[in-house]
Amino acid sequence: MSISLLTLDDLRDVERRQASVLESGTLMERAGQDIASRLERELPPKGRVTILCGTGNNGGDGFTAARCLKARGHDVICVLVGGDEPKAEDAKRAFAAWQAVGGKTVREPDSLGKADIVVDAMLGIGGDRPIRGEILDATIWYNVQNSLKVSIDVPTGLNAETGNWNGRIQGCRSDMTIALLSAHAGLFMNEGRDAAGHVCLSELDVSIPLPLQGLIDEADYGHILEPRPHFCHKGTWGTAAIVGGDDGKIGAAILASRAALRLGAGRVKTEFLASDAPAVDPGCPELMIAESPLDLASFSALVVGPGMGTGEKSVKRLLDAIHCEDTPLVLDADALTILAEKPELQEELLTRRAMTVLTPHPLEAAKLLRNKVEEVQSNRIFWARELALQTGAAIVLKGTGTVVSLRSGHAWVNPTGSAALATAGTGDVLSGMIGSFIAQGYDLTTAVLGAVWLHGAAAQCATMPVLADELSSRAATALGMLRRAKLRWAEAGSDPLSSVGTIALQPGQLAPAPVEMIGKVRH
Ligand SMILES: NC(=O)C1=CN([C@@H]2O[C@H](COP(=O)(O)OP(=O)(O)OC[C@H]3O[C@@H](n4cnc5c(N)ncnc54)[C@H](OP(=O)(O)O)[C@@H]3O)[C@@H](O)[C@H]2O)[C@@H](O)CC1
Ligand SMILES: Nc1ncnc2c1ncn2[C@@H]1O[C@H](COP(=O)(O)OP(=O)(O)O)[C@@H](O)[C@H]1O
Ligand SMILES: [K+]
Incomplete structure (x- = not known):
């Protein structure tokens, strides 16, 4: 169980504990940096990125990633969805920091040109109701974009624990989801598996408690x-x-x-x-x-x-x-x-x-x-x-x-x-x-x-x-x-890149990892 699946209550506990030891906004800053680094691997120089930001902390991650990508020379536009300004405290600061570097924000995405990547930072683990209004409109726009689509933490509209759409209203369908702090069970179950696409995880350099649930590995x-010992028989x-x-x-x-x-x-x-x-x-x-x-x-x-x-x-x-x-x-x-x-x-x-x-x-x-x-x-x-x-x-x-x-x-x-x-x-x-x-x-x-x-x-x-x-x-x-x-690895110590059937393997790894670790990895 080396990839833990924290429940939302576990995540909120971690968040509370970290709030007393870290300066506010630290985790969001780490999240933004890791998201930007991962997205940059998919971008050409001066790539175009559109980030849909909600008014909660998921949106705050979006604004922070936008600032980090802009600093690396990319052409980024944010779309503020669901309100005229962010509501959560960390998100307000992230929005101000984005504006302070001259970041451009619009209120609806329809008039924007094609981007290399569109990012869904509308709702994360706080999204617990069926989506509607501006968020639903932006989701419909997102789903038809012919760009690489990446959700931050959780595809908007998805219940992170169960993998069902909240209220059965379909939300964002992504090629990649970058989970933060811990992977979520809902990314691997029910509708979540199709909605999340490839799952990346940034643990934000935070040590998390050992939970009762995880991915089989x-x-x-x-x-x-x-391998079987030679000295054996069918019995x-x-x-x-x-x-x-x-x-x-x-x-x-x-x-x-x-x-x-x-x-x-x-x-x-x-x-x-x-x-x-x-x-x-x-x-x-x-x-x-x-x-x-x-x-x-x-x-x-x-x-x-x-x-x-x-x-x-x-x-x-x-x-x-x-x-x-x-x-x-x-x-x-x-x-x-x-x-x-x-x-x-x-x-x-x-x-x-x-x-x-x-x-x-x-x-x-x-x-x-x-x-x-x-x-x-x-x-x-x-x-x-x-x-x-x-x-x-x-x-x-x-x-x-x-x-x-x-x-x-x-x-x-x-x-x-x-x-x-x-x-x-x-x-x-x-x-x-x-x-x-x-x-x-x-x-x-x-x-x-x-x-x-x-x-x-x-x-x-x-x-x-x-x-x-x-x-x-x-x-x-x-x-x-x-x-x-x-057996080969055991004999050779470590082996060059190997392939088992159609399953591509790295040295020391016997199966494809279900989650790509990004950012600072603590193992
Ligand atoms: N855990 C951590 O330590 C870290 C967390 N981080 C990030 O924070 C994210 C969680 O942020 P969050 O708690 O602010 O919630 P979020 O997902 O932005 O939703 C915000 C608001 O949405 C609203 N709302 C809900 N459903 C709705 C709907 N259908 N339609 C419209 N609105 C709806 C609801 O509003 P309310 O109920 O208050 O009216 C809620 O307040 C997390 O996913 C990760 O990205 C990282 O920065 C790093 C460390
Ligand atoms: N869409 C799917 N994705 C992953 N696994 C699936 C899917 N559909 C079926 N399975 C797996 O296939 C198996 C079907 O088992 P079951 O419904 O008992 O079928 P049967 O009775 O015909 O043998 C289960 O292991 C189930 O997890
Ligand atoms: K999201």
């Missing part, structure tokens, strides 16, 4: 990248059982089973619930297909639910699995539907000794929480935590910006993944991958965070939907390449 899943890597595949849905269990095998489980046995199940998977003869019900307690990990159906037989098998109290259990798909319909089974989850992982998509989560899907999506981290408390399980709330939450309250947002995953069966693959890593003996957080991250990373470069079965092959290939790259 190498520090969390690094163990799965360790070393565990045996996973996949239970599912009722009539008409056999494919779901096959997808999960193949994924478990490809990602490294020593053996995988599949128990179909269908009456006419095949005796062999011709596309993957390595799978062992059970001819009679499996002794579930004898496995290293159970994955129950893909294509399982919700009939009597399925309920009984789910109960059998829950009762294997010492066997790690991943519940997906139909198993979650049964759990939602039979809350008494959720009670039984709470008393299990081994780990349980639930992998709901938003609708499944809503049913388990007895809530509406819109409500779950309106605050994904909150509801993932609630579900973890309700069930005692680790929760993988899938979707754009998958959230993983533990009962302890720790939560992670996954920065990998793309719309290429929006195709049938990719969730089955994820549950198989999680089961595989658990069967291999990785601890709960490594197994879950590693699987979620890799599942997304394997689809990230795809421009078309990835067929689910192809996804697990891609994930296995990516894992192998990452392991090799890590």
Whole structure:
């Protein structure tokens, strides 16, 4: 969790604490300098920049960046949006300083010529209402500019914590967002991911508290990248059982089973619930297909639910699995539907000794929480935590910006993944991958965070939907390449710029960073 995601309350606390140790305006000055330095990398000499400034401190950052860019020889115009003058104290000072250097400010952008960069500094973390009036007009203008579009801190109109548009009114859609002090969860979730574009972070040289939530990164899943020792056999890597595949849905269990095998489980046995199940998977003869019900307690990990159906037989098998109290259990798909319909089974989850992982998509989560899907999506981290408390399980709330939450309250947002995953069966693959890593003996957080991250990373470069079965092959290939790259670096000390498949890597770094650090970096 090396990229923290501070909540708005955390940010306001940091702000208050800094106010007592730093001269007022210090953070805004640092923000303006860092923003100007980053923008300058995208500008020609004497580049043209238009900055839309709101009346709060987000606008103050805009005026400060304008002054810094002007001092570096660029042609900058500010547009004051939403009032005749800034309201916030630091912003008033930033505006005065901009005027003092002869900076030009207008009240509406329509008559301005094309700029190389347009900057949205209208609303930041203080923007908590649907946009309207002048801000909405300026947003509409911003969104049609054929220039590089950069938001400061948060795209205007976006809720920085949840990634939803305030009041569902669409705000600024940017190519880049420069977050200040800390990254915000909303930049990686729901509509926020498209609105934010490439995320940069300036920590403003401020040390921030360790929060309970962050982005999944190498520090969390690094163990799965360790090379296997030579001295091992298939038994070393565990045996996973996949239970599912009722009539008409056999494919779901096959997808999960193949994924478990490809990602490294020593053996995988599949128990179909269908009456006419095949005796062999011709596309993957390595799978062992059970001819009679499996002794579930004898496995290293159970994955129950893909294509399982919700009939009597399925309920009984789910109960059998829950009762294997010492066997790690991943519940997906139909198993979650049964759990939602039979809350008494959720009670039984709470008393299990081994780990349980639930992998709901938003609708499944809503049913388990007895809530509406819109409500779950309106605050994904909150509801993932609630579900973890309700069930005692680790929760993988899938979707754009998958959230993983533990009962302890720790939560992670996954920065990998793309719309290429929006195709049938990719969730089955994820549950198989999680089961595989658990069967291999990785601890709960490594197994879950590693699987979620890799599942997304394997689809990230795809421009078309990835067929689910192809996804697990891609994930296995990516894992192998990452392991090799890590081995090379370990042997060579440090390596020149390297490339793993389509993922471009820097020395010492095993995956593309989800956030570009700018300004003074404290690590
Ligand atoms: N945290 C830090 O330490 C640092 C923070 N910094 C910067 O400060 C930014 C936060 O500044 P901020 O608190 O002044 O809020 P901001 O986002 O400018 O909004 C201002 C005003 O907008 C208004 N408003 C809200 N919704 C609205 C709507 N829909 N339509 C119209 N108006 C609306 C609302 O007005 P009110 O409710 O008071 O009427 C509010 O007062 C932060 O994102 C970062 O850029 C950095 O300088 C460095 C360090
Ligand atoms: N637009 C998207 N961006 C990122 N990930 C996505 C997107 N759409 C779907 N996914 C991922 O694809 C998977 C779909 O799972 P699920 O809905 O259970 O599908 P299925 O039941 O067909 O297997 C989840 O891991 C989800 O996070
Ligand atoms: K903004």
